[in-house]
Amino acid sequence: MSGPVIGIDLGGTNTLACIMDAKGNLVARTHRNTDARRGPEAVMDTIAEASRAACEEADVDLETIAAIGVAVCGAVDHEAGIVLKTGALDWTDIPLSKGLHQRLGRPVVLENDVNAAAWGEYRHGAGKGARGMLAAWVGTGIGGGIVLDGHLFHGPCGTAGELGQTMADTTGTEPRILEAIASRTGMRNLAAERAGEHAGSSLLEAVHGDVDSIGTHHIAEAFKSGDPLAIEIASIAASVLGSALANCITLLSIDTIVVGGGMTEELGEPWLDLVRARFREDVFPPQAGEWCSIVRTALEADAGLVGAAMLATDKA
Secondary structure, three states, rough: OOOOEEEEEOOOOEEEEEEEEEOOOOOEEEEEEEOOOHHHHHHHHHHHHHHHHHHHHOOOOHHHHHHHHHHOOOOOOOHHHHHHEEEEOOEEOOHHHHHHHHHHHOOEEEEHHHHHHHHHHHHHHOOOOEEEEEEEEOOOOOEEEEEOOOOOOOOOOOOOOHHHHOEEEEEOOOEEHHHHOOOOHHHHHHHHHHHHOOOOHHHHHOOOOOOOOHHHHHHHHHHOOOOHHHHHHHHHHHHHHHHHHHHHHHHHOOOOOEEEEEHHHHHHHHHHHHHHHHHHHHHOOHHHHHOOOEEOOHHHHHHHHHHHHHHHHHHH
């Protein structure tokens, strides 16, 4: 590294900024509310202000920053530095790299948030030392990232890794993608479908019967307490996710899967064991169930931030 870098994790609710020094240590971090309703220009002003504040906290001059890495929750053209589409921010075709360069005067590299998280885990987390790595981030939706031959794999069209958008169920009248079943939103939908079969469920009691208000912590607490409805929906999600991951490894033959995101962190190892069990049933060849490891994120909520900073070091 030629100098310190700035990492940015831009979400629909929160904007995180950090300084990573030349040794790869996070030496400062700041937090701001994104408030995307103000529009892209105002959000870019906030990112710039948070970056300067992080520099001040780290006692680093902005002019010494080698590059800035930005992880964004949405589809991006990382080569052009454009946010193509993100529902969380309600942005379409926003030249984020150009806007931040104008404000901060430093080189900017842009990446999808789960791709950045994958890179963070590969360089500094649970995927370190992997020969090939797949990241699966389970939260409100499901995102993915792929590392092959020591590089993030984007594919010729730049959109590789969209695991949650793959088709998971075509048996019903309306086909469903993976994240419509196995994400927090998917589990909430499953709870709504099965609520009538589980009178007295602690999950339903926790939200006073308002299924739409079920959050990650509600599902996790009910799952850990043995609530039948929570166990049913979490098991369905784990089974569908495990099968999807098996398909990925059958196709790519890589040795490490890192699973992260809010649902994974809250549900923990018992839920991941269900994912692993279905994975071993479905992967080909069967031996892949032994040589491919499914592990939890090591960096957790910092994965995207660390990954963004590491992408900046690669650009510097």
